[in-house]
Amino acid sequence: MLKISLLPLALALSLCSAGAAAKVQQLPGFAANSKEASIAVDINANGQVAAVIEDEDGKQRAVLYDKGVLELGTLGGSDSYTKGINDDGVVVGSAQDGKGHWRAFLVRKGERMRDLGTLGGGSSYGTAVNASGQAAGFADTADGYFRAFVLDAQGRMVDLGTLGGNISYASGINNSGVVVGTAALPDGYRRAFIHRPGAGMTDLGTLGGRSSAATGVNDAGMVVGASEMPNRRWHAFLHDGSKMVDLGALIGYGNSYATGINAAGHVVGTILIGDERRSFVYRDGKMAVHQAGKGLYLTNAINDEEIVAGATYLSKRYAAATMRSDMVPVVPKGHREFMGMMTMAVGTAVALMLLRRRYRGIALARY
Template identity: 55%
Template sequence: MRPVLPACLAVLILLGGEASARPHSLGIAALPGESTIAYDMNGAGQVAAVLEDVDGNTRGVLFEKGKITDLGARGGKHSDARGINERGQIIGSVRNKDGTWNAFLFHRDSGMRVIGTLGGPSSYGMALNQDGVAVGFADIPGGDWHAFIDDGAGQLQDLGTLGGNISYASAVNKHRHVAGTAANEHGLRHAFLYTPENGMVDLGTLGGRQSSALAVNDAGVVVGASETTDRRWRAFVHDGKRMVDLGALIGNYNSFATDINNAGHVVGTVVVGSERMSFVWRDNKMTLHRGGQGLHLTNSINDRELVIGATYDRSMSAATMASNAVPVVTRGGSELLTLIGAVLAMAGLGVLYRLRSRGRGIGGGN
């Protein structure tokens, strides 16, 4: 039997009645077979991106006005670029000749500044704020890794855990509030928000065992994904008081919120069977983009309302998309669920009709 939801979404496209809004390719020049992925873009249009060749080697780059600036590789074969601020600083990681990794900050004028570790061999840079304060995770002498924050003073601050062995930081805002994921005393990973005033605070789950925080805006609103009681993963928004199930506005499918901007607009991914869709939640409306019509990867959303990531057609291609693009249908949450329910009912009636036409209606024979 064919999955019902993709068929329902096809009907939703017809009901939407609006022209498809295609993503815009950034035009990063790539070698044959090479993939390009955009991770972040600032207000000046500077892009932090990663290029991956056919052998899986990656290199972080700054893409600006059609030109690529390689961030450097320190003799290894891998580097990446995870974020860029309004100053043009890029956060990323680079692999050394001996196989260890180092987090770094890069600026076009000053080059690469390598960030240290927490006593172990490696560190990984994940995000930075507008002041250049960086966060990520690093090995500790015992072999586990912990979330860190680096203010440029020369020594990383270990943010600790929620009682378990590991933690990692994913995002930081202008107040130096850090969002990420940490193990608790039971070894389960939970989303956290760290503030200088309160330390690391467990944000809980949507009823399941685990959760993970991926972004935080300057208002302290955190987004990510959490398990539910039925072991699904659902996108969430945590407003500082409670975790809200954003994925419930989409349906009982795996969804993951990947970023939030300062206007409170959220982007992420929905996985339905083999189909990967993207979503934008803004102005109390949910917009779904079918696979092949929106971005395949939704890595971030900036304050210019651009969603940054990549499309997919045999390989990844760095691209952006307007956050108000409406290729499928836009409704408030309850309206969207009602509409999906109506389409499901229509699909059920169609199945019943086909069964009756074959002499196998309710109460019928073989």
């Protein structure tokens, strides 16, 4: 493992904790090589960040930021990327093995990367980890289909099944072992699901469209993700345990996707308006939208200390960065009426795109 000495990460986090007037903070060291791109994927309560660096040739490296940059290596192949981190600094993600297969991994700082295996096929992808180190993700089965998995007490993969179709993907897990993700129906459309230990998989429905996808869950069982609408647009949602709340309606335009939630139920996500991207934070019943270039260009996670992790986009390059969830957005010209309103208060292919590209680290910026 290669350790690169940097300014303490705590310095960057302290700079963006001065209150609502704080600015987006690029994490130390990310600007060292202008030919590389980087994205902060997840952040824990201690300010440790799971991230991905991509070089100019497209090679991806899983890294942990904790008072410096620690490259986590691979499982014998050339590439790796992270997807989550728990408060003990255990990182989950995917890495190539010597045969070029992607394999889900867990790794603790200072220890070797652990291959989590598969469900009988050649590949697996780790997507989330809880406080006890229990991982979730998806893996190939012997018949070639991806299935959502969770690790049991012995560290073995358990196939979580589907909603009647052939495919499922897990994307989040809470400290009670509740897993969320997306699973195929018999007709091939895909739905957000929640899987509770001993209770099986439940379809969370949609906001009126054909498909939905879940991306995260907190310990209260609140689920976030995105749902197709009747007009085929996509809206971010928050499922409060009984119903799906349309967060996209509070934004009022574009396609929106919720990507993270913290213990307080605060939600972060991304808005796509043609080729333009904005980020949003939903907290305490209010929606704040950050214009491209004035907030994080994309968001991936929010921790319980209200730090949002993601990336900026400067000089045609993604750079890992953080911001406070209560940072005051800069109102775009011509959109003041939208901001007043907001602060008051996929087809199958699209669903697969939302999931698969989200699992590809840097590729999230391209979905």
